[in-house]
Amino acid sequence: MIPELGHLALIFALILATAQAAMPLAGSLTGHRPWMTMARPLAYGQFVFVAIAFVALVEAFLTSDFSVLYVAQNSNSLLPGIYKVSAVWGGHEGSLLLWALMMAGWGAAVAAFSRNLPLPVVARVISVMGMVAIGFLLFMLLTSNPFERLFPVPPEGRDLNPLLQDFGLAIHPPMLYMGYVGFSVAFAFAIAALIGGKLDAAWARWSRPWTTVAWVFLTIGIALGSWWAYYELGWGGWWFWDPVENASLMPWLVGTALIHSLAVTEKRAAFKSWTVLLAISAFSLSLLGTFLVRSGVLTSVHAFATDPERGLFILIFLCIVIGGSLALYAWRAPEVSEGGRFDLLSRESALLLNNLLFVAFTVLVLFGTLAPLIYEAFNLGKISVGFPWFNKMFLALAPFLALLLGIGPATRWKSDQPWRLTKLLWLAFALSIGVLVLTSMSAVSGDDLWVPIGIALAAWLLFSHLTIVRDRLKHKQQGWRQAMVADFSGNGRSFYGMVVAHLGVAMFIVGVTMVSNHQIEKDLRMSPGDSHEMAGYRFEFLGAQKVNGPNYRADQGHFLVYRGERQIAELFPEKRSYLGGGMPMTEAAIDAGFFRDVYVSLGEAVGGGDWALRLYYKPYVRWIWLGAALMALGGAIAVSDRRYRTARARSTAPAGAVGAKA
């Protein structure tokens, strides 16, 4: 009964979404006010019905209602409670429902937090979000209904994929989807502005906090995915350049370009057409990512069972969204006036260069991801692009981006003088060169030029941002600490958010550099009592024993890790066999530290109590995710800036806005 209610709620949501897509937009074009005011109630209504459907599905999982096909495929009565909830988005149908819920949630949020926006703008934005929602609700109802019944009812479910029975993965998809779907808000604002023909600084200010919030979620989502892959896939990698990973990275790259370009549009009313194009691209790439993941056209280590019919639907949807919005863009964008002028050396130029680098990298990732399809289409054979190629592309662009990142925030809007910048940044630059020389002479470099370069670039980011903060505070009367606190609680949030995010980049660079060049990996066979010495750590294998979990049986290895004579960790890696599907799973044991992880994972029992296993030493690997966390934190701080909370949005950008703000 309840599943049917859920199904019905989805149909109602589709009807409301259709009304939401049509009425407010028609109202805004004809100036019919009552129709425009329908936007908010319709957005709330759609959210309520999708939420009812979602709760119905959660209920089916909690009560283990195996008469529902999707529940039978993805759950099991032995599954622990928390994973019964996360199993809701463990498969295709449920993750679509989660996607639709978030889509409706963002729509309701726009409706609720747009009190200070002109009504026609709100009406158009909510309309566009309604159109996107129609696409997803139709997709679900036509090809992937999560409430489909199964007869005869099986006594037991097939169980959730054991890889997904993990806390990191329970929250990874919601975060990722929040980011993906969040870009639909930026997209909706851009399309609404194109429809209205009014692209101005106010538009950028409205869409900026939404875009940043979406970006924060996407950043967290990707970082969680990477962290999960690291400990749960059992083989210690944190990024594989797999199509599914690239699918989430591309919207992030374009989204990063977008939040920087929005800054220019807000402050200087420039780059308007470009910003709109980025907003369209960010969301289109989110959709493309969904298509790649769901259609199974690409080989991926992350691929789940797929269905070509679904792929076809998304492909058509993708064509409508991209084609429609680009057509609208081509039609409307020429009418958008050029923005403020700027010199070659200015904040605008720096941000433009940032955008070009991000877009270039996105194009490269897109090309590398689609290359197998291109080759196949031209009958050139079945290929896969190895991750060394992606690494090369990353290394070709990232150093320039990092160099620029140290200079950009120090430049002034509109026009800057070379000597002023030189005077400001020479010390930071000299110190970084010092770091470069020192690290290339020390043992850290390990004879690889990339290590000193990476460390020096990170140092450059640190020193230059310290300089920039000092420069901002130097005219303040109080001591620097009070000045900073006053600034932070005043108008400086977006500036400090930027600094924190950029320091996150520095941390990320250190992590990537160290772990890529200094990690040690060893496959070996150990007998109980054996010891192995690696990177100054001694791993002692005490043996393995059988243990039972709630829904699995496992062989559990027992390791002691010594540093010198001191025991620093006791590790229990497991090889699990899940009762539901009989699927084996490696559960790595990790001793995590700020400067290094030591990592043990069990391979196979090879007889006589011996095990084939893998040991890892991973220096600074945490810095990769901590860096991403800092980036996300920076975004969150920036969004809390007072400007976005002022009661009435000013319709024009403050002329000559404070130079140091991002």
Next chain:
Amino acid sequence: MKARQKRLVLVGLALVGVAGATTLALSALQSNISYFFSPSQVMASEHPTDAVFRVGGLVVKDTLARQEDGLTVHFEVTDNAAVVPVSYTGILPDLFSEGQGVVAKGRIGDDGVFYAEEVLAKHDESYMPPEVADTLQTAHVDGIVEQTTGTEPPRSMTQ
């Protein structure tokens, strides 16, 4: 600097950047792609001898053998038409098992054994890499041709 000159400089820089990136990307691509071959194609020696490539199919039942060192495994991969012996040193992915689809990346030794550097893992037991699915499909079609005509089937239909 005049606005027009400035725009020219920017456009010029962008063009140089695009050209540079394209050259870099394409030249690097050549050395970093690996082609896929089915066991039938490998038996027909269509594979490269000096480059890394991928081979995929089903793991033949009862062929998985662990060697003395405890880390090296030998197994055979088939597309139901031909068989390629594979050797891999290291730890196999969780979902590797006999009778299941697999993709291995590596090169052929002089002894005709495929030495894998990497064995593809997957997330889901019902997932089949598209190349493997194609391979089996092709071999299946070849098999039907053989049965109906009684002659040697075309070696490969994917070429």
